[in-house]
Amino acid sequence: MAIPKVCGIETEYGVLARGIDLSAVAASTILVNAYSGRDWSSNWDFSAERPHRDARDDRPLGSSFPETEYHLANTVLTNGARYYVDHAHPEVSSPECRTALEALQYDLAGDEVMRRSMAIAADAVGTAAEIIVYKNNSDGKGNSYGCHENYLVDRSVPFGRLAAMITPHFVTRQVFCGAGKVGEEHHSAARLDRFQISQRADFFEEEVGLETTVRRPIVNSRDEPHASADRYRRLHVIVGDANMSQMATFLKVGTTAIILAMIEDGAYPEGLILRHPVQTIRSISQDPTLRQTVELADGRIMTALDIQEQLIEYARDWSQRHGLDSVGVECGEHVLHEWSRVIADLRREPSDARDRVDWVAKKILLESYAVSRRISDDDPKMKLIDIQYHDLRPGRGIASKAGLRTLIDDVLVTHAVTEPPRSTRAYFRGKVLERWPEHVVAANWDSMVIDAGGNALVRIPMEEPLRGTYELVADIVAKAASPAELIAMLGLDRPDDI
Numbered sequence: 001m002a003i004p005k006v007c008g009i010e011t012e013y014g015v016l017a018r019g020i021d022l023s024a025v026a027a028s029t030i031l032v033n034a035y036s037g038r039d040w041s042s043n044w045d046f047s048a049e050r051p052h053r054d055a056r057d058d059r060p061l062g063s064s065f066p067e068t069e070y071h072l073a074n075t076v077l078t079n080g081a082r083y084y085v086d087h088a089h090p091e092v093s094s095p096e097c098r099t100a101l102e103a104l105q106y107d108l109a110g111d112e113v114m115r116r117s118m119a120i121a122a123d124a125v126g127t128a129a130e131i132i133v134y135k136n137n138s139d140g141k142g143n144s145y146g147c148h149e150n151y152l153v154d155r156s157v158p159f160g161r162l163a164a165m166i167t168p169h170f171v172t173r174q175v176f177c178g179a180g181k182v183g184e185e186h187h188s189a190a191r192l193d194r195f196q197i198s199q200r201a202d203f204f205e206e207e208v209g210l211e212t213t214v215r216r217p218i219v220n221s222r223d224e225p226h227a228s229a230d231r232y233r234r235l236h237v238i239v240g241d242a243n244m245s246q247m248a249t250f251l252k253v254g255t256t257a258i259i260l261a262m263i264e265d266g267a268y269p270e271g272l273i274l275r276h277p278v279q280t281i282r283s284i285s286q287d288p289t290l291r292q293t294v295e296l297a298d299g300r301i302m303t304a305l306d307i308q309e310q311l312i313e314y315a316r317d318w319s320q321r322h323g324l325d326s327v328g329v330e331c332g333e334h335v336l337h338e339w340s341r342v343i344a345d346l347r348r349e350p351s352d353a354r355d356r357v358d359w360v361a362k363k364i365l366l367e368s369y370a371v372s373r374r375i376s377d378d379d380p381k382m383k384l385i386d387i388q389y390h391d392l393r394p395g396r397g398i399a400s401k402a403g404l405r406t407l408i409d410d411v412l413v414t415h416a417v418t419e420p421p422r423s424t425r426a427y428f429r430g431k432v433l434e435r436w437p438e439h440v441v442a443a444n445w446d447s448m449v450i451d452a453g454g455n456a457l458v459r460i461p462m463e464e465p466l467r468g469t470y471e472l473v474a475d476i477v478a479k480a481a482s483p484a485e486l487i488a489m490l491g492l493d494r495p496d497d498i
Helices: 026-038 102-125 159-172 245-266 279-286 306-321 327-350 358-373 380-388 410-418 424-434 469-480 483-490
Strands: 005-012 016-018 041-043 072-075 080-085 089-093 130-134 146-155 181-184 193-196 206-209 216-220 230-236 294-295 300-302 439-446 447-455 456-461
Touching: 005 026, 005 102, 005 245, 016 026, 016 089, 026 072, 026 080, 026 102, 026 130, 026 279, 026 424, 041 294, 041 439, 072 424, 072 439, 089 102, 089 181, 102 130, 102 245, 102 327, 102 410, 146 245, 159 206, 159 216, 159 230, 159 245, 159 279, 193 294, 193 358, 206 279, 216 230, 216 279, 245 327, 279 294, 358 380, 380 469, 424 439, 424 469, 447 483, 456 483, 469 483
Parallel strands: 206 216
Antiparallel strands: 005 089, 005 146, 016 130, 041 072, 072 080, 080 089, 146 230, 181 193, 294 300, 439 447, 447 456
């Protein structure tokens, strides 16, 4: 039986300092410090970070490890999220969520955190300067930054099997969750004469690997569960685009959660394995007509839409035999419905999906702009329009003018900026930080360090993602008069986590 697909999204944002001489690192640091300086955050605890652990038994000896920049701004927010500087980008890692719809809500909350950060930082840089944030994945100069996803997976599933079976979906799901891009950046100077489906496809060079910034793999093998290592894996997904479309984000997370549950339940179609995944992810991205064919390991020739249609067929069969509890019944039904609909629309006429699919909406906007300005497809202005699609400044981003459907309204987004989800341990993390910010020494995904008074620092373990929820701890957190009383009420003299 598939385990609950607790999930989350990590978004690295593009950043530009205008009117002031700031590096991307400095601009990102100003944004994070400006926001966290309002007593809305606490320090991140790095003691449990193990980014070098590889899920494969045969990791090449020369493989490099990802680097963590411990000296940069790194905070925890009251909604349970992590907000920090990741290399040269501000990043918001959402709190743990129980469903794809909840993950969407907190991803949108991350966008709002960035907007508020820009507004607060404006006081620091002065009226003649501006720090601008973009929710995209490429600067058009050969540099890419990620939008990562995370999913709770049963450790009993062999990693090699998991990687082989999830790869076809990762390679082909771009047809509905690609963000679209003007130009090509693979092994050459940026070209402006090609429109692609995905912003990230150019940058993948391996099928499976540990790295995230060089030799990027389609399936990342980092083995850092942020939970009980005996029971769980955390599939760290680096292959996705950052989406402006709410429906694209919802389907990106929801369909992936369903397929992971199918793999755990032994319901994945055994023959649906790609022969050349790296070449395939690029060739699909480079063909907005969606007619590009790819080869499967068994010799069959299919298009991305063919593969997605087969996955939908098996997903429906799986849901009937196993149920949708692992992804949330109501949410799972919604995902299956919208997944089927968007693939059918793309099959019939891609423009029919313009209200849900970023690359389609962007392509239509670009074509309209080119016609109205009488410019060619390779005019540099087209790249400017591409980037402006992702501009997070209120009233400046043209994605807001594309007629994209919404699933989460502004009221729910505002709520999620400061309030944690009730469905996971993020609730406990956020509420403890809200009540006793001066006593939270540090926090991370699976523990918190609390100053209990009397020179005592207590680490509260949180290794079960579905404990520490509103249902389980709301009364305790509300009734405790102090951190010391909270610790006593939690019964931390026993070895159980909350």
